[in-house]
Amino acid sequence: MNSSSLSGLCCLILVVFIIPSSFSQPAPGEEFSAAKARAAEEPDLMISSIYGNLEIGRPSSIFVVLKNEAGPAIDEDDLALRKDAARSTSAELISSEDRIRVLSRPQFAGLLAGGENATLQFTALAEGVPLGLYTLQLRCNYSRLSGVKATGEEGAPNLFFDYRSASLDLPVPVEAVMGPRIEIESPDGWWDYAVPGKESALELTLANRGDEPAQDLQLQVHPNPPVLMVENDWLRANLSPEEEAYARLSLFADENASTGYYALPCLITYRDGTADERRGEESAAVIYVGRRLNSAWIYLAGAAVAVLLLISALLALGKLRRTRRRFRIVKD
Numbered sequence: 001m002n003s004s005s006l007s008g009l010c011c012l013i014l015v016v017f018i019i020p021s022s023f024s025q026p027a028p029g030e031e032f033s034a035a036k037a038r039a040a041e042e043p044d045l046m047i048s049s050i051y052g053n054l055e056i057g058r059p060s061s062i063f064v065v066l067k068n069e070a071g072p073a074i075d076e077d078d079l080a081l082r083k084d085a086a087r088s089t090s091a092e093l094i095s096s097e098d099r100i101r102v103l104s105r106p107q108f109a110g111l112l113a114g115g116e117n118a119t120l121q122f123t124a125l126a127e128g129v130p131l132g133l134y135t136l137q138l139r140c141n142y143s144r145l146s147g148v149k150a151t152g153e154e155g156a157p158n159l160f161f162d163y164r165s166a167s168l169d170l171p172v173p174v175e176a177v178m179g180p181r182i183e184i185e186s187p188d189g190w191w192d193y194a195v196p197g198k199e200s201a202l203e204l205t206l207a208n209r210g211d212e213p214a215q216d217l218q219l220q221v222h223p224n225p226p227v228l229m230v231e232n233d234w235l236r237a238n239l240s241p242e243e244e245a246y247a248r249l250s251l252f253a254d255e256n257a258s259t260g261y262y263a264l265p266c267l268i269t270y271r272d273g274t275a276d277e278r279r280g281e282e283s284a285a286v287i288y289v290g291r292r293l294n295s296a297w298i299y300l301a302g303a304a305v306a307v308l309l310l311i312s313a314l315l316a317l318g319k320l321r322r323t324r325r326r327f328r329i330v331k332d
Contacts, residue, residue, distance in 0.1 A: 042144050043086035044070040047170050048117060053212070054126040054134070055179035059103060061277065062124060062174055064138060066091060066109055067117035084114035086142040087163070093122040093172065094137040099129045100176075102136075112142075126176050131211075136172040141165070180279075181210035182217070182239070182268050186286040193288040194227065197255025204247045204285050206268070208239040214270040219247050222265045226257030226289055230264065239270075251287075259290030 046069050052062040070084035092106040102124050109118035124136075146164045150157040185205035187193065194200040204221075208214050219235045229252040237245040251264075263284040271278055 041083050042070065043068050043084060043112065043114070043142065043166075045086060045089075045112070045140050045142070045168055045170070047138065047172065050172060050174070052174070053179070054100065054124060054129075054174050054176045055212075055272075056126050056129065056131070056176055058179060059123050059125050060179075062093070062122045062136075062172070064091070064093075064120045064122065064172060065117055066112070066120060066138075066140065068112040068114055070114040082113060083145045086112040086144060089118070089140065089142040091120050091141075092139045093124065094139055095124065095134075096137070097129065097134060100124060100126045100134060100136070124174075129176050131176050131178065133173055133175050136174060138170045138172045140168045140170065142168075178211045180208055180212050180214035180239070180270060180272060182214060182270070182281060182283070183207050183209050184266060184268075184283050184285050187288070190288075193290060194251055194253040195291060196226070196253050196257040196289060199250060199252050202249045202251065202287060204249060204266075205244055206235075206237075206239070206247065207244045208241055211241050212272060213241065214239045214272065217245065217268065217270040220267040220269075221247075221249060221285065222267070223251070224263065224265055226254040226262065227251050227264060227287075228254055253289050257289050261286055261288055 048067040089109040104123040107120040146162040149160040
């Protein structure tokens with residue numbers, strides 16, 4: 001066999017093996033499309049955000065944003081045929097800690113197509129647990145389209161949709177906090193008190209002793225015998241932890257009121273900083289109703305005590321001088 005025949009045979013072999021292999025390899029764009037189609041074959045549920053805390057001793061709201069991260073498959077514009085959609089989606093919040101009870105029922109998110117999300121609200125109550133971070137579980141149940149079968153004639157086929165159920169547990173970390181704790185510090189009863197039969201001015205101190213802010217705080221004070229009328233200045237404040245606000249009261253007490261301490265019912269409302277819910281707390285301020293010594297008499301009594309002390313000191317000093325004088329005479 002001559003050299004020309006051998007070179008022709010080699011070219012034929014290259015054509016047989018190389019050309020089919022070049023046709024069997026997809027282009028880079030085709031690889032991306034195939035991977036995208038495979039990723040959209042079933043839903044991909046995840047938690048995109050969580051907000052809300054567990055306030056110890058109070059029912060608390062926890063908001064969970066559930067998102068379907070699956071992307072739509074190529075040439076699946078009809079939602080009824082999309083395999084990336086999570087259908088009849090429901091979610092239940094579960095706590096493994098006995099002292100944290102979930103009060104809400106399972107929440108329904110319905111149909112979640114690829115890229116869509118739904119916000120779910122749950123209510124839980126934490127009692128007797130230390131402050132800190134706890135992990136709850138979000139159990140998601142949904143169905144997905146597994147496949148479509150066509151039977152019958154080509155012009156009028158019968159379509160059968162195959163749906164399969166799926167379940168998924170996702171961690172939900174939440175923090176147990178004290179929350180806002182608004183306390184009313186009443187007047188001392190010596191300088192600030194209500195005089196029977198007269199209009200009196202008192203000042204109340206509201207302090208946030210919790211670990212969460214109280215926003216748009218408002219105070220309403222209601223009369224209670226022997227206090228017949230109460231007016232308070234419009235109080236609207238944002239209290240961070242350990243901050244204080246002051247409210248001035250103008251009240252009128254019955255002229256026949258007996259001397260003593262009495263309670264004034266108060267309603268405190270505010271919005272917490274997490275769930276942005278309006279909350280109301282009933283409390284009471286303790287005030288003194290009666291007559292105290294007038295401040296002028298108090299100052300006069302203080303001046304009299306100071307004069308007596310001064311006289312005593314002068315007498316003691318004079319006695320000391322006389323004692324020293326006698327001692328010198330005896331010595332001489």
